[in-house]
Amino acid sequence: MIWLGRAILxxxxxxxxxxxxVMVLMGFNASDLYALPFVPTxxxxxxxxxxxxxxxASRNSVLVALVTAVVATALGTLAALALSRRSFRGKSLLxxxxxxxxxxxxxxxxxxxxxxxxxxxxxxxxxxxxxxxxALAIPYVVLVVGTGLASLRAxxxxxxxxxxxxxxxxxxxxxxxxxxxxxxxxALFAFAVSLDQFxxxxxxxxxxxxxxxxxxxxxxxxxxxxxxxxxxxxxxGASVALFLVFAGLTRIGGERERR
Amino acid sequence: MSAPSTPEGxxxxxxxxxPEGxxxxxxxxxxxxxxxxxxxxxxAVFLPLGAMLFFSxxxxxxxxxKAPLVFTGAHYLAFVTRPYLVDVAITSLRLGFWTTGxxxxxxxxxxxxxxxxxxxxxRQTVFLLAILPFWTNGLVRIFSWTMLLRQGGIxxxxxxxxxxxxxxxxxxxxxxxxxxxxxxxxxxxxxxxxYLAVAGIDDALIDxxxxxxxxxxxxxxxVILPLALPGLVSGSILxxxxxxxxxxxxxILGGRIGVTMGTVIEDQFTQAYNWPLGSALSFTMLxxxxxxxxxxxxxxxxxxAP
Amino acid sequence: xxxxEVQGIRKSFGGAxxxxxxxxxxxxxxxxxxxxxxxxxxxxxxxxxxxxxxPDAGTVTIGGADVTHTPLWKRRIGMVFQSxxxxxxxxxxxxxxYGLHRQGIRGAAAxxxxxxxxxxxxxxxxxxxxxxxxxxxxxxxxxxxxxIVTKPxxxxxxxxxxxxxxxxxxxxxxxxxxxxxxxxxxxxxVTHDQxxxxxxxxxxxxxxxxxxxxxxxxxxxxxxxxxxxxxxxxGDANLFAGTVRDGAVATPSGPLRSEAPLPAEGAPATLxxxxxxxxxxxxxxxxxxxxxxxxxxxxxxxxxGATSTLLLATRDGDPVKCFCQSRDAPALEPGAALxxxxxxxxxxxxxx
Numbered sequence: 001m002i003w004l005g006r007a008i009l010x011x012x013x014x015x016x017x018x019x020x021x022v023m024v025l026m027g028f029n030a031s032d033l034y035a036l037p038f039v040p041t042x043x044x045x046x047x048x049x050x051x052x053x054x055x056x057a058s059r060n061s062v063l064v065a066l067v068t069a070v071v072a073t074a075l076g077t078l079a080a081l082a083l084s085r086r087s088f089r090g091k092s093l094l095x096x097x098x099x100x101x102x103x104x105x106x107x108x109x110x111x112x113x114x115x116x117x118x119x120x121x122x123x124x125x126x127x128x129x130x131x132x133x134x135a136l137a138i139p140y141v142v143l144v145v146g147t148g149l150a151s152l153r154a155x156x157x158x159x160x161x162x163x164x165x166x167x168x169x170x171x172x173x174x175x176x177x178x179x180x181x182x183x184x185x186x187a188l189f190a191f192a193v194s195l196d197q198f199x200x201x202x203x204x205x206x207x208x209x210x211x212x213x214x215x216x217x218x219x220x221x222x223x224x225x226x227x228x229x230x231x232x233x234x235x236x237g238a239s240v241a242l243f244l245v246f247a248g249l250t251r252i253g254g255e256r257e258r259r
Numbered sequence: 260m261s262a263p264s265t266p267e268g269x270x271x272x273x274x275x276x277x278p279e280g281x282x283x284x285x286x287x288x289x290x291x292x293x294x295x296x297x298x299x300x301x302x303a304v305f306l307p308l309g310a311m312l313f314f315s316x317x318x319x320x321x322x323x324x325k326a327p328l329v330f331t332g333a334h335y336l337a338f339v340t341r342p343y344l345v346d347v348a349i350t351s352l353r354l355g356f357w358t359t360g361x362x363x364x365x366x367x368x369x370x371x372x373x374x375x376x377x378x379x380x381x382r383q384t385v386f387l388l389a390i391l392p393f394w395t396n397g398l399v400r401i402f403s404w405t406m407l408l409r410q411g412g413i414x415x416x417x418x419x420x421x422x423x424x425x426x427x428x429x430x431x432x433x434x435x436x437x438x439x440x441x442x443x444x445x446x447x448x449x450x451x452x453x454y455l456a457v458a459g460i461d462d463a464l465i466d467x468x469x470x471x472x473x474x475x476x477x478x479x480x481x482v483i484l485p486l487a488l489p490g491l492v493s494g495s496i497l498x499x500x501x502x503x504x505x506x507x508x509x510x511i512l513g514g515r516i517g518v519t520m521g522t523v524i525e526d527q528f529t530q531a532y533n534w535p536l537g538s539a540l541s542f543t544m545l546x547x548x549x550x551x552x553x554x555x556x557x558x559x560x561x562x563x564a565p
Numbered sequence: 566x567x568x569x570e571v572q573g574i575r576k577s578f579g580g581a582x583x584x585x586x587x588x589x590x591x592x593x594x595x596x597x598x599x600x601x602x603x604x605x606x607x608x609x610x611x612x613x614x615x616x617x618x619x620p621d622a623g624t625v626t627i628g629g630a631d632v633t634h635t636p637l638w639k640r641r642i643g644m645v646f647q648s649x650x651x652x653x654x655x656x657x658x659x660x661x662x663y664g665l666h667r668q669g670i671r672g673a674a675a676x677x678x679x680x681x682x683x684x685x686x687x688x689x690x691x692x693x694x695x696x697x698x699x700x701x702x703x704x705x706x707x708x709x710x711x712x713i714v715t716k717p718x719x720x721x722x723x724x725x726x727x728x729x730x731x732x733x734x735x736x737x738x739x740x741x742x743x744x745x746x747x748x749x750x751x752x753x754x755v756t757h758d759q760x761x762x763x764x765x766x767x768x769x770x771x772x773x774x775x776x777x778x779x780x781x782x783x784x785x786x787x788x789x790x791x792x793x794x795x796x797x798x799x800g801d802a803n804l805f806a807g808t809v810r811d812g813a814v815a816t817p818s819g820p821l822r823s824e825a826p827l828p829a830e831g832a833p834a835t836l837x838x839x840x841x842x843x844x845x846x847x848x849x850x851x852x853x854x855x856x857x858x859x860x861x862x863x864x865x866x867x868x869x870g871a872t873s874t875l876l877l878a879t880r881d882g883d884p885v886k887c888f889c890q891s892r893d894a895p896a897l898e899p900g901a902a903l904x905x906x907x908x909x910x911x912x913x914x915x916x917x
Contacts, residue, residue, distance in 0.1 A: 005376025009385055012369045012446075016392055019443065022413055023403030034406060036416065075296040082292035086285070094293065101304050105504025107521055108311075108541045109304060111528050115314050115538065116307035118322075135303035138296050158617055159650035161638045163664030163715060169638075173663075177654050196396040198507065203528065213398050220402055220511055229406075232399040243394040247387055 020236065027229030034226070044230040054231055057215040061195055064126055064211060068133040068194035073187040075134070076141025083142065084149045098139040106199035109136070114203040125206040132200045137190035144189055144250070148182025149175075185249040192242045195235070315538035334539030344523065344540075348547070351520040353434075354509070355502045358441040359495050365442070366449025366494060367457075367487055373450075374458045389450045397444050401511050404440045405431060408512070432514030440512045441502055449494035456490025457483065496552065503548055520544050567628045567718040567751050568593040569614060574623035576609055583609045585775040587623070591719075591768075596745050596752045598762035601772035602798065608723060610772070611755045615721050616640045627718050638667075643712030643750070645725040649704045651696035657683070657707050658692035664715035682714035685744060702733045709741070713748055720750040726761065738764055759799050763787060771795050793835060793915045802837040803885045804915075805859075809834050817881040818859035823912035835915045840886040842911040845875060845895055845903050852906035861885055863901045866894065877903065 030039035048054055082088075083095060101109065110132070117128045152175060160170035198213035205214050212235055219228050318329040338344050373385055392400065407413045409431040430436045460483065468478045506521030513519075520540065527537025569591040576584040584606045591597045599607040612618045614625055616637035624633045632640055643664075652660050658679050665675045683689055686706035696704055705725060712720060726734045726741075742765055745752050756762050762769050763783045770780040771794070779786055779795045790796035793804065807816035809827050814820065814834045821836050828834050844852075852858040861877040864884075873894040875887040887905060895903070 002376045005372035008368050008372045009376065012365060012450075013385070013388055016389070016443065016446065019403040019407050020395070020400060022406045023399070026406055034412070075299055078292045079296035082289050086289045086292075088286070088289050094297065097297070097300065097305075100308070101300065103500060104308075104545070105501050105521075107504040107506055107524060108545060109307070111524065111537060111541060112307035112311040113303065114528060115534055116310040119310055119314075131299075131303045135300050138300060142296070153648060153650065155646050155648060155650040156652060158637075159644065159646060159652075159711075160663065161636075162615060162617075162640075162642055162644040163711070164638050164641070164667035165663075166638050169667070174652055174654075192394050196394070198396065198398045202507075213396055216396075216398055216402070217507065220398075220405075224405065228402065232396070232402060236395050236399055239395045240391065243387075243391055246394075 023229055024233045024236070027226055027233045029226065032226055034224070044226040045234075047227050048230055048234075051227070054212070054215055054227075057210050057212045058231075058234075060126060060209065061212040064129050064133060064201075065191045065194035067130050068137055069187045069191035071130070072134045072137035072141050072190040073145075073183060076138045076186060076190075077145050077183060079138070080142045080145040080149060084146045085154065098142055101136050102139050106136075106197075110200040110203040113200065117204065123206070124204050125209050128204040128206075129201050129211065132204055133194040133197055134190075136197065136200065137193045140189050140193060141186040144186040145179070145182050148179050148185075152178055181249045185246050188242050188246045188249070192239060192246075195242075196239060311538045312542065314535050315542055317535040320532065320534050334536045335543060337536060337540060338543070347518055347523055348520055350434075350518065351503050351544075352547075354437060354441065354505070354519060355499050357438045358445060358502045359499045361438065361442050362446050362449040362498050363491055363495060366446055367453045367491060369446075369450050370453035370457050370487070370490070371483070373454055374460070386454065389454075390447050392444075392447045393451075398507060400444060401440050401508050404436070404443065404512060408436050408439070431512065432516060434513070434516065436512040437509050437517055440508050441505065444508065445498040445502065448497045449491075452494035452497065453487055453490040456487045460486055499551075500548055503544060569719055569751060569753065570626045571610070571614060572624050572626075574610065574613060574625070575621045576606075576613060576618065577621060583775050584613070584620070587775070587777055589770060589777055589780065591751060591753055593751050594749045595767040596742070596754065596765060597768045597770065598754045598756055598766040599770050599772060600756055600759060600762040600799065602757060605772040606775040607755045607757075607772045611721055611723055611753060614719070614753060615642050615644055617644075641715070641717050642719045642721055643715060643717035644721045645705075645708045645712050645723065647724045647727060649696075649708040649725075649728075651704055651707055651711075653696055655695075656692060657688070657694050657696070657699070660696065660707055661711045661714050664711065668715060678714055679710075682710040685713070685747070686710045686740070701729055702737060705729065705737060706740075709744065713744070713750065717750070720745070720748075720752040722752065722754040724755055724757070727756075727758070734761075741765065763799075769799075771799060773798070790837070790913060791916060793837075796837045796913065796915055801840050801886055801888075802913075803840060803843065805836045805838075805883075807834060807836070808832070817883075818879045821857045821859075821912060822855075822909040823914050824909045825912070825914040827914060837913040837915050838907050838911055840874070841888040842907050843885070843887040844906045845887050845889060846906055847895070848902035848904055850904055852904065853908075856906040856908055857912060858904055858906040859885070861903050861905050863897050863899055863903055865899055866897075875903075877905070 025038065026034050027044055028040050028042070029036075030041040030043065083091065113128070113132050114124070117123060117131070122128055122131070156174050156178070157167075157170045160174045161167065165173060196213065197211075198217060201211045202214050202217065205211070210218070212231065216228055216232060216235075219225070315334055316330050316332060318331045318333070321328055333340075338348070369389065373382060373389065377385055405412075409415075412431070414430070430439070464482060465478055468482045473481065504521050504524075506519065506525045509517030509519045509522055511517075524537050524540050524544070527533045527540065531537075570589070572588045574584050574587040575582070587606070587610060599610060601607045609618060613620045614627075616625075616632070616635065620633070624631055626632065627640065627642075652663065655663070658676075661679045661682055662675050665671070665678055670678065679692070680689075683691065686709055688703060688706050688710065691699070691703065691707075696707065699707065705728075708725070722741075726737055729737060738761060754762075754765060766783055768781060769783050769786050770777050771786065772778065773794045779791045786795065787800055790799060790802070796802040796804075805814070805816045805818065805821055807814040807821070809815075809830050809832050810820070811830075812827070813822045814827065814836050816836070823836055838857075844856075846852060846858075848860070859879055861879050863875060863877055865876045867874040867876065868891065871891060872888055873891045875889065875894065877885045877887065879885055885905065895901075897903070
């Protein structure tokens with residue numbers, strides 16, 4: 001049974017990673033027709049340096065992701081504090097309202113944003129993408145920070161206040177430091193949601209103002225070149241690095257502590 | 260050890276003593292914490308959805324003309340007036356069912372294998388590897404399949420290495436290619452939800468079933484499957500919904516045959532500029548998805564009822 | 566003056582009353598236990614005194630000043646939580662110094678205070694440790710040091726010993742009492758453990774259903790319980806219900822007398838006697854003159870080392886208990902007949 005299990009795992013991991021590995025390798029292959037044999041080169045990466053469109057799109061992607069991470073973490077954390085630490089009527093409804101941004105297909109959310117933003121004069125462009133990305137990231141931030149808050153006992157703040165700390169002082173000196181890993185994890189998550197977001201960006205991109213995934217999509221539809229592999233590899237590398245930091249901060253997948 | 264479940268145990272939020280005049284403050288503070296996030300969601304998600312619903316009843320795009328708005332429900336009859344849309348919808352549903360089914364068939368055994376055939380650091384690494392694709396760009400991953408599937412691609416090369424005589428097995432621009440790409444894109448969801456469901460199964464539970472005389476297939480059917488069911492259900496929802504709305508995957512991997520609800524809707528917004536029709540199709544799609552879930556949940560409830 | 570007084574305290578959670586018109590004085594420098602089963606409102610009362618909860622009605626005064634509307638962080642109380650609530654991201658020294666810093670005491674002055682507090686709880690040299698690196702008993706001491714280092718007006722203890730094992734608990738009881746005596750702090754201690762309450766306290770208040778049913782020195786509350794609840798919750802009691810007739814209470818086991826005043830002739834009354842006050846005599850033996858006596862059948866003997874408990878039944882089948890030294894326990898088989906006797910001095914008349 002154990003060996004059958006390990007064989008399944010090996011096959012599934014092969015299925016998940018083989019295409020990505022091939023894609024990455026082809027970014028380092030000299031042939032512009034993806035032909036073998038493999039001749040290693042950094043040619044396609046150096047080509048990127050001269051591609052102003054891709055560079056501009058990358059800069060936009062990072063800018064939108066940074067703003068999204070900061071804004072979504074701030075707003076989501078405030079909401080998480082209210083949702084997990086305060087009692088009020090309508091709480092379950094408010095929790096429910098966090099689902100549509102996650103659950104409704106991005107195609108529908110994205111086109112709805114396009115309709116509304118265009119109609120109201122908000123228009124398209126980076127500001128519209130930020131509006132959309134933050135909305136998509138807020139539910140995830142509430143989830144990550146809410147999980148972090150749930151692991152903090154409420155009586156720590158009470159203890160601080162009984163020792164003379166004001167509510168804000170107790171929050172700043174006790175809750176905030178203990179919550180810091182969750183906040184960083186939430187910000188990374190929001191950053192990744194934005195960086196990898198294609199559908200919503202695609203509908204909200206203005207002519208000449210795109211992000212990296214939108215630019216990659218346009219290039220793919222024009223025809224495949226190893227340059228796309230190179231830029232995809234860079235995007236992939238950034239996501240993996242973010243994930244590893246996130247995993248380290250939240251300790252997901254770790255063995256549960258035994259009592 | 261733990262706080263008693265009596266009123267004394269209630270510590271959710273103490274109403275900390277404060278001067279009379281400041282009694283209203285907690286409510287204001289709560290609202291102040293919630294307002295920014297929900298105002299943002301209102302402007303960026305809920306008002307747009309409302310606007311889209313409004314648009315779906317307009318006869319034509321209202322932009323650039325001073326003519327009064329004309330309302331119509333005709334766009335919701337598109338499936339009647341444009342019969343080819345029925346075929347498109349069937350293609351989307353087939354994609355949804357194939358992808359979800361294959362993900363379930365692979366995802367549950369994988370989750371079980373992680374939970375029962377690994378431990379310690381290996382388990383942690385395998386689990387992280389299985390969910391890492393969440394974080395990578397879906398577009399890039401779909402793109403990577405074109406490397407393998409196209410005529411003269413890696414898969415072709417591998418097949419020819421073993422069987423030099425056969426013609427090209429290039430799968431790109433076919434229905435199976437889209438399914439393979441979508442399974443690759445969404446399998447991590449199923450592995451995650453199933454793993455969360457089965458990771459908690461106690462070894463003692465399985466030992467208990469076996470000590471009562473159950474063989475392994477019986478253990479699977481009577482112990483593991485019922486406990487994994489919530490994971491399978493939530494995984495299926497997480498996969499089915501976005502697959503029905505997918506448009507980038509069918510376009511890249513399906514080429515000309517990749518016409519789905521998603522691509523038709525996308526066309527209305529980016530090529531045909533018939534936003535009212537696109538809006539109506541979006542809500543029709545949402546309606547179909549909800550109807551399928553309603554059907555499924557009543558079936559499941561019927562099965563799970565004692 | 567740092568005595569505490571509560572008056573007319575009412576509190577309900579979600580419509581369910583938890584405290585119902587509670588009034589009580591906690592004398593300065595005294596150790597008072599609030600004793601009651603879970604749900605009796607004892608923790609809620611403690612939290613209202615501390616300012617963690619606001620009462621629906623009533624007043625709280627500390628040292629004569631009304632603090633009902635003083636926020637928690639201005640009340641100058643010290644609280645030891647059931648979970649200890651030590652700040653996990655701070656060292657032991659930083660935990661203890663937290664309250665001093667809030668008072669603006671920093672640097673060498675704070676360090677000296679911290680050192681003194683840690684010495685008081687016998688944790689010298691643990692300054693740099695994290696709470697996680699400490700045992701349960703050590704964490705408890707840190708929590709105590711943190712609560713008293715700020716020289717609070719009142720020390721509040723919310724079942725602080727309940728997470729410790731039996732042996733450690735007994736050690737900490739002695740420690741707690743020593744530290745309280747040394748510091749002279751007015752102390753309010755919440756517990757559901759009757760033995761702990763009797764051992765530690767200057768005064769005990771018994772709560773039931775959101776009311777204080779009896780309050781006084783431990784020996785008085787134990788020896789003279791006012792109600793059936795007080796008698797059975799604090800210690801064990803054998804109960805005999807009957808009707809007052811000719812200056813005694815006629816019960817199914819015969820007439821029983823008490824030295825305490827009885828209700829009016831013909832009224833129903835309940836008498837109680839503590840199991841350790843009951844003498845087990847051989848069947849048919851004569852009881853000491855003036856003693857109450859009933860016939861009973863032995864059901865079971867529960868041996869617990871130094872002492873044994875005899876579980877018996879009266880003629881009517883009502884259960885009766887008798888504690889005795891194992892040395893004195895009659896060597897009898899279940900089913901044996903006995904005569905139980907006790908003095909009218911030890912016969913309590915219960916109200917309620």
